[in-house]
Amino acid sequence: MKKLHVGLGARSYPIFIGNGLLGGVDGLLPEKVGRHIAIISNQVVAPLYLSRLTEATAKSGRDCIALILPDGEATKSFETLNRIYEWLLSERCDRATTIVALGGGVIGDLAGFAAATYQRGLPFIQIPTTLLAQVDSSVGGKTGINHPLGKNMIGAFWQPILVVADTDTLMTLPDRELSAGIAEVIKYGLIRDLPFLEWLEKNMEQLVQRDPDALAYAIERSCRNKAGVVAADELEQAKEGGRALLNLGHTFGHAIEVGVGYGTWLHGEAVAAGTMMALELSRRLGWLEAGDVERVADLYRRARLPIKGPALGADRYLELMAHDKKVLAGRLRLVLLRALGQAVTWSDAPEREIRAAIEACCV
Ligand code: NAD
Numbered sequence: 387m388k389k390l391h392v393g394l395g396a397r398s399y400p401i402f403i404g405n406g407l408l409g410g411v412d413g414l415l416p417e418k419v420g421r422h423i424a425i426i427s428n429q430v431v432a433p434l435y436l437s438r439l440t441e442a443t444a445k446s447g448r449d450c451i452a453l454i455l456p457d458g459e460a461t462k463s464f465e466t467l468n469r470i471y472e473w474l475l476s477e478r479c480d481r482a483t484t485i486v487a488l489g490g491g492v493i494g495d496l497a498g499f500a501a502a503t504y505q506r507g508l509p510f511i512q513i514p515t516t517l518l519a520q521v522d523s524s525v526g527g528k529t530g531i532n533h534p535l536g537k538n539m540i541g542a543f544w545q546p547i548l549v550v551a552d553t554d555t556l557m558t559l560p561d562r563e564l565s566a567g568i569a570e571v572i573k574y575g576l577i578r579d580l581p582f583l584e585w586l587e588k589n590m591e592q593l594v595q596r597d598p599d600a601l602a603y604a605i606e607r608s609c610r611n612k613a614g615v616v617a618a619d620e621l622e623q624a625k626e627g628g629r630a631l632l633n634l635g636h637t638f639g640h641a642i643e644v645g646v647g648y649g650t651w652l653h654g655e656a657v658a659a660g661t662m663m664a665l666e667l668s669r670r671l672g673w674l675e676a677g678d679v680e681r682v683a684d685l686y687r688r689a690r691l692p693i694k695g696p697a698l699g700a701d702r703y704l705e706l707m708a709h710d711k712k713v714l715a716g717r718l719r720l721v722l723l724r725a726l727g728q729a730v731t732w733s734d735a736p737e738r739e740i741r742a743a744i745e746a747c748c749v
């Protein structure tokens with residue numbers, strides 16, 4: 387078992403990574419976890435892992451209730467949030483309750499936002515069960531729900547008090563979801579950790595085949611990178627760089643997700659193709675070599691991720707990108723690479739180059 391630390395002063399917390407952790411969660415609970423535990427999960431994850439978790443929490447002498455929600459991105463809604471509030475109220479949950487998210491990023495974001503807002507904030511634990519959630523969404527405190535007019539538009543920063551990433555849970559993850567998570571793993575290598583990118587080049591097949599040691603290492607290294615970024619710019623306020631660098635490929639990817647209709651492409655798939663656009667743009671600005679771009683394309687192919695976006699046309703991409711919430715004061719602020727392992731935020735890319743990069747990276 388590995389233990390990492392997210393250093394945020396009074397809001398610091400540990401991340402535990404390893405196999406077999408679910409059954410021993412009782413031994414990992416911080417003292418501030420009160421008498422009651424309210425677990426939020428979904429209809430796919432609960433049959434697989436809920437009993438393991440409730441048996442472990444029972445060993446700690448705490449009482450435990452669970453709410454099982456429908457699967458899918460549509461669950462990250464006002465309606466489900468209200469259902470959670472009604473459940474917490476009817477179960478008389480108070481400040482002695484700790485909310486636990488057991489699931490992927492959808493459950494983590496939703497349960498985290500419920501925790502941030504119910505009775506002005508309850509302690510919250512993340513038990514991520516997808517690779518994407520273990521390397522990204524469970525760490526850093528971004529919580530929220532979707533609005534019919536935009537994804538993740540309602541939310542709060544609310545840090546968990548504990549993250550437990552049990553790598554055993556990844557053995558039941560569909561292949562496509564695993565690959566989508568690998569896109570976020572590759573992101574850390576690209577933005578700030580060239581040695582990790584090189585490690586991924588050597589070990590991609592092991593990751594895709596779910597070798598436990600390779601997975602544990604990739605999760606640990608990803609979380610270490612994310613913790614470093616979040617500790618330096620928790621609220622994504624840095625004028626340049628900072629937490630926004632975690633959005634490499636996301637503005638182009640957002641256009642893909644919306645352009646083809648949510649749910650058609652997985653987020654990680656859109657991030658991979660979107661990152662290829664960002665890399666091609668970086669090459670056009672003279673920052674990357676063609677060989678660098680091909681090197682990353684090769685890594686995505688080996689991770690079974692797409693390297694080309696859908697042919698929506700550059701006009702449509704630009705229109706959709708302008709609606710992304712990463713746009714600052716009307717300017718398209720993109721994350722680009724000065725070199726592999728060295729990302730920057732950049733608002734001065736000429737539109738003709740952005741268009742050319744999009745066109746070059748569409749099917
Ligand atoms: P998800 O939560 O929908 O999970 C993907 C699928 O895998 C679902 O069908 C789920 O039920 C299933 N699943 C989960 N764990 C499983 C397991 N162990 N075995 C089998 N099936 C399992 O999707 P995701 O990719 O984990 O998360 C995507 C969400 O995360 C999006 O809503 C996105 O906005 C959000 N997100 C948040 C942050 C953040 O910083 N808060 C970062 C990235 C993404």
Ligand code: GLY
Pocket residue numbers: 522523525526528629632633
């Ligand atoms: N997933 C991007 C962030 O946490 O900032």
